[in-house]
Amino acid sequence: MDLLRFTKNGIYCPKGDFYVDASGKVERNIITHAHSDHARPGHRSYLAHKSTVPLLRARLGKKIDVQSLIYGEEISINGVKVSLHPAGHIYGSSQIKVRSGGEVWVVSGDYKLEDDHLSVPFEPVKCNVFITECTFGLPVYNWPDQQKVYDQINKWWRENKDQGITSLLFGYSLGKSQRIIKNINHSIGVVFVHKTVGTMNEAIILDGGELPKTITINEKINSEDIKGNLIIAPPSITSGRIMQGLAPISMAMASGWIQTGKYYGRSKIDKGFILSDHADWDGLLHAINETRAEKVITMHGYTQELTRWLNEQGINSIEIGELMHQPFKL
Ligand SMILES: [Zn+2]
Known part of the structure; x- marks a missing residue:
């Protein structure tokens, strides 16, 4: 049949x-x-x-x-x-x-x-x-231990923060972003998210999913508020107004494609993390x-x-x- x-x-x-x-x-x-x-x-x-x-x-x-x-x-x-x-x-x-x-x-x-x-x-x-x-x-394609990848993300974020550099981490707005939010060390600093990530977070929390606190970037938030902290966003954020005034900034991508040097988007990436869903x-x-x-x-x-x-x-x-x-x- x-x-x-x-x-x-x-x-x-x-x-x-x-x-x-x-x-x-x-x-x-x-x-x-x-x-x-x-x-x-x-x-x-x-x-x-x-x-x-x-x-x-x-x-x-x-x-x-x-x-x-x-x-x-x-x-x-x-x-x-x-x-x-x-x-x-x-x-x-x-x-x-x-x-x-x-x-x-x-x-x-x-x-x-x-x-x-x-x-x-x-x-x-x-x-x-x-x-x-x-x-x-x-x-x-042979993924590293995921905790090692979270440790790498934490290290990158902490070192940036110590030097007053804003950390911008790219990932899909649904899935990758929440996985990172769930598993990184929030004692390092404040985590800001793009509104598309924030919308997905709200839907997951509404269903009873447990996610650590993040701040969704909206019209009321200025670059000055974010500077030196971590932003999790899809690559489309680079064309948004919020990017002005964030410098100095380090951009990173979390994706399985990092393993072979391929990644989506046209943004210049300073750092890659091998993390795939x-x-x-x-x-x-x-x-x-x-x-x-x-x-x-x-x-x-x-x-x-x-x-x-x-x-x-x-x-x-x-x-x-x-x-x-x-x-x-x-
Ligand atoms: Zn999928």
């Missing part, structure tokens, strides 16, 4: 008549997590984890029609059983388990294996077919192995490389692009 199909609108379950992380306009869309390349506007109804709902409302509008589930809770959609399981990627992120006719398929969404102390850690789900992301699906190469292989899946479908990232490697190891794998519009049966 082809429990899930791969269409131009995304992953589709014909029997249950629902999509996962769909694009375009669909009737029923199950969301793995609230990042904009997974949670898109314009769908008639949404289903997501309870902790993702406030983030979805903050990003897509308060009026969206959204049903929530907790991890492990199973519902039936047109006879197909659906449940959500922790992905450990960002707050509320979920793997989607789909069960029907004796088959289990799991859509991983984005995931990481480290416990970031804010999102519920990744839990492997046994399945017949595992649809995995592979953003960092090359052996060169995706699994590294070993993490991907470990997660795939734990699912005991008979077939692995790869998407997002180095699909060709990971698929080839898995097949060489005797694990039946195929890239999602090969399956567009074609039934895929066990």
Whole structure:
């Protein structure tokens, strides 16, 4: 049975008549997590984890029609059983388990294996077919111990502060920013956040998530108030008015791409920290192995490389692009 199909609108379950992380306009869309390349506007109804709902409302509008589930809770959609399981990627992120006719398929969404102390850690789900992301699906991606990275961030921030230098740390407004806020040493100084980060923090706190105190940058805050402290923001902040008067400033990026010298944005970076909310190469292989899946479908990232490697190891794998519009049966 082809429990899930791969269409131009995304992953589709014909029997249950629902999509996962769909694009375009669909009737029923199950969301793995609230990042904009997974949670898109314009769908008639949404289903997501309870902790993702406030983030979805903050990003897509308060009026969206959204049903929530907790991890492990199973519902039936047109006879197909659906449940959500922790992905450990960002707050509320979920793997989607789909069960029907004796088959289990799991859509991983984005995931990481480290416990970031804010999102519920990744839990492997046994399945017949595992649809995995592979953003960092090359052996060169091998994350350092995360506490060492937080120590590096603390050291950089402390040294800057001692010299009267403002520290500006770039990261995604949802996920990376909160992970850093949660794990750095707040005794060093005051943490300011860009308003897009502040909005996400508020949504997480509203849901009961525990985050240390930060100050959101708004019209009332001047550069003088911030100088010498730490700012956590997406790279777009560099075009904002607040940048004037912050000098001297040290700019840093926290990203998995730092490991290979690639990073997004055009800002000049003085310092890079290897910190990713995706699994590294070993993490991907470990997660795939734990699912005991008979077939692995790869998407997002180095699909060709990971698929080839898995097949060489005797694990039946195929890239999602090969399956567009074609039934895929066990
Ligand atoms: Zn994501």
